[in-house]
Each structure stands twice: as structure tokens, then as C-alpha cells.
Amino acid sequence: MLARLVGIVLGVILATSGYAAADWGPLWGPLGDWAKHLDLGPFEPHRPIAGMAAAIVGGGLVIAALLPGKRKARAKPLALGQEPDVRWIPYGQPVPPLAPPQPQPRPQPEPQAISAPVPPPTAPAPNAAPPPPPQPPTFAELRVRLVTAARTEAWAEGARVLMAMKSAARTDEDKALFHRDLGDFAHGQGRMDDAGDAYENAVSYARQVRHDRPTDDTVELLAGALCGVGDVAEAEGRLDVALSAFEEALALRRSRGxxxxxxxxxxxxxxxxxxxxxxxxxxxxxxxxxxxxxxxxxxxxxxxxxxxxxxxxxxxxxxxxxxxxxxxxxxx
The missing domain is CATH 1.20.58 (Methane Monooxygenase Hydroxylase; Chain G, domain 1)
Known part of the structure; x- marks a missing residue:
């Protein structure tokens, strides 16, 4: 309020002084005489302009003092139940320390559907052992293949199977079976010399197996090889050899009782x-x-x-x- 009064007084003095200095008309009182005879120094030649400027500034001060001042913005109203940040404290009382601001919880993002991670392709271990090679067929499996080849008269396939059987035969029993099958294969093709040699070898191995294991299955192994020898001997006209082989085979089979x-x-x-x-x-x-x-x-x-x-x-x-x-x- 005091600033308004000071502004009005100064504005009136400056406006009237400028008015008198500019000599715009008679002004009552000693102020007019003082302003009219006031020495403006270097601005004396420009007295009218200086007086007009002073009058305008003085009028502006008066007008500014008379205009209503800008009111302060009102504080935001407190929400229901909210305590004010600044409290009134009686004079002379110690000011309590301000409580540290409580951290506000961060808003949690909305859960999104999480797709299952795709596992990266597993690269083979650098030192991983290579897969084992396929196992060769067993001796029993090769015998089954030989029977199939003989029934269909696939002689080339049968010959390959016989070569594999020869390599796969480990025991005397396997060797006896191999030579007996070889004799049957050669006999089926009419190669009597090869058949006779194969049957003789089969008898030799079968006798050893029969000696080591005198059981019913070794009886059939030796008897079958002897019948092979008898068939070849009969075809070649060696009837005594054939008769002896057939009689020995029959005696072995009858021994089973x-x-x-x-x-x-x-x-x-x-x-x-x-x-x-x-x-x-x-x-x-x-x-x-x-x-x-x-x-x-x-x-x-x-x-x-x-x-x-x-x-x-x-x-x-x-x-x-x-x-x-x-x-x-x-x-x-």
C-alpha cells in the first residue's frame, strides 16, 4: 500500500514538472514557477521534449500505482486427509528436522505374455566321439541269409554270404556249420569236388566238437556232415565210402534213444x-x-x-x- 502512495506522489510531481517545463499552460502554485525556471543544462534547448517526456513518465507512474496489483496464485487445495508440508510452530520452539521424503513406489508395468525361449541349436561337442559303426551280422543271421539265397538260387548272393560266414566263424562248431553249408551250396550247383572237400572239413570240426561236448546237438552236427560225405561219394560211385558214412550217421542218430x-x-x-x-x-x-x-x-x-x-x-x-x-x- 505504501508503494502505491509513493508512486502516486512521485508521478504527480514528475507529471506536473514536465507539464510546466514544457510550458503547455499556466500551473498553479510554487511548483509551477520552480519547474518553469528550472535549468535543464544541456537539455535546455530541448525543453519542450524533456518536459513532455517527464510528463509522460509521471503519468505512467500515477496510472501504475492506481491499477490493481496482480494477486498471487492460490495454493492447490489439499486432498482429503492429506497433511500440509509446512506446519505453524510457536515462536521460540525448536524447529524439528524435516522427515526425509518417502520414496514413491514405481508403477509396475503390466504383465505381458512371455513366450518360451527358443533354445539355440546345440552344436556338437568338439571332442565328441563319433557314433559307433554298425555291427556286422552275426553268424546265425548269415546262415539265414544263405538259406534264402539257396532257395531262390541266388548263387552270387550266396557266395558273398559264405565269405562273410567264413570270417564270422569263431568256434569249431561255427566252422563245422560253415563247411557243411558250403558243401550243400556247392552240391546244389553240381560242383562235387568242392562239395566233397567242404564236407570232409565239416566232419573234422564236428568230430572235435563231439569230443569236447558229447550232447544231442553235437550228434546231429556230426551226422549231418557224414551224410554230406555219403551223398558226394554215392554220386561219384564210391559206394563203400558212402555206405560207411551213412551207417556211421545212422548209428549216431539212433544213439539218442x-x-x-x-x-x-x-x-x-x-x-x-x-x-x-x-x-x-x-x-x-x-x-x-x-x-x-x-x-x-x-x-x-x-x-x-x-x-x-x-x-x-x-x-x-x-x-x-x-x-x-x-x-x-x-x-x-
Whole structure:
């Protein structure tokens, strides 16, 4: 309020002084005479302009003092329950230290769907061992392949399988089986010399196996190799060798004492052995001995045909036909 009064007084003095100095008209009182005769120094030649400027500035001061002042902005109203930051403290009381501002919790971002991370492709370890090479087929698997090749007359494939069997044979039993199969393979192709050598080697290995392990399975191993020797000897006209081989094989099979009755393969081998020996006996003129051998074979073939007609029926028919022929020759 005091500043307003001072501004009005100074404004009035400056405005009236300028008015009188500019000589715009008569002014009452001693102020007019003082301002009119006031020495303006270097501005004396410009008295009218200086007086006008003083009058304008004085009028501006008066007007500024009379205008209403700018009011301060009102503080933001406190929210409900909010305490003011500055509190009134009675004079003379110690000012308590201000509490440190409490940190405001940061707004949490909205949860977003997180996709499962894609694992990077695993590179092979630099020192990882290479995968093991495929295992070669076993000796038993190779024998199955040989049988398939022989039935389909795939002789080239059979020869490759036999070479693999030779490398895979480790024990005397494996070697005996390999040479017997080699003899059968050569016999099927008509190579009697190769077949005879293979069967002789099979007999040698089979005798050693029979000596080391005198069981029923070694009986069949040795008897089968001996029948191979007999077949080749008979085809070459060496009937004494053939007769000896067939008789030894038959004696081995009969030594089982009927234990082969539960093995159809062993029973059929016994039946074929009887007929091979019977044919040689007939060639020697021993027809009655040959007839007894055929009748024994016919009984075995009959039992097998009853149990499995599809497999053993043709064998029974062939044995019956051969038996009828031999009985007809004896009846003459």
C-alpha cells in the first residue's frame, strides 16, 4: 500500500514538472514557477521534449500505482486427509528436522505374455566321439541269409554270404556249420569236388566238437556232415565210402534213444538217413535189409505227416511210393 502512495506522489510531481517545463499552460502554485525556471543544462534547448517526456513518465507512474496489483496464485487445495508440508510452530520452539521424503513406489508395468525361449541349436561337442559303426551280422543271421539265397538260387548272393560266414566263424562248431553249408551250396550247383572237400572239413570240426561236448546237438552236427560225405561219394560211385558214412550217421542218430521224437527236424533227418542207406543196400543186392529200412522210415514219415500234413505230407507220399516199388521187386 505504501508503494502505491509513493508512486502516486512521485508521478504527480514528475507529471506536473514536465507539464510546466514544457510550458503547455499556466500551473498553479510554487511548483509551477520552480519547474518553469528550472535549468535543464544541456537539455535546455530541448525543453519542450524533456518536459513532455517527464510528463509522460509521471503519468505512467500515477496510472501504475492506481491499477490493481496482480494477486498471487492460490495454493492447490489439499486432498482429503492429506497433511500440509509446512506446519505453524510457536515462536521460540525448536524447529524439528524435516522427515526425509518417502520414496514413491514405481508403477509396475503390466504383465505381458512371455513366450518360451527358443533354445539355440546345440552344436556338437568338439571332442565328441563319433557314433559307433554298425555291427556286422552275426553268424546265425548269415546262415539265414544263405538259406534264402539257396532257395531262390541266388548263387552270387550266396557266395558273398559264405565269405562273410567264413570270417564270422569263431568256434569249431561255427566252422563245422560253415563247411557243411558250403558243401550243400556247392552240391546244389553240381560242383562235387568242392562239395566233397567242404564236407570232409565239416566232419573234422564236428568230430572235435563231439569230443569236447558229447550232447544231442553235437550228434546231429556230426551226422549231418557224414551224410554230406555219403551223398558226394554215392554220386561219384564210391559206394563203400558212402555206405560207411551213412551207417556211421545212422548209428549216431539212433544213439539218442528216441529223444529226437520231440524234434521234427531231427526225425526227418533220421528218416532220410534210413532211405539213403536203404538205397545203397538195395544196390548191393540186400533187398530185405533195404525193405526193413524203408518201413522204419515210413513209420517216421507217417507220424510227421499226421502232425504237419502241409510240411511232411509230400515226404510220406514219396516214401510210400518207394516202399511199394521195393515190395514189388521182392514179390517177383
Amino acid at each position: 528216441g529223444r529226437e521224437s520231440g524234434d521234427p527236424g531231427a526225425q526227418r533227418a533220421l528218416s532220410v538217413n534210413l532211405e539213403r542207406l536203404a538205397d545203397l543196400r538195395e544196390d548191393r543186392g540186400h533187398r530185405m535189409r533195404a525193405l526193413d529200412l524203408y518201413r522204419e522210415s515210413y513209420d517216421i514219415a507217417g507220424r510227421l505227416a499226421v502232425a504237419d500234413p502241409a510240411r511232411f505230407g509230400p515226404d510220406l507220399v514219396a516214401t510210400r511210393t518207394r516202399l511199394n516199388e521195393l515190395e514189388a521187386k521182392i514179390a517177383e
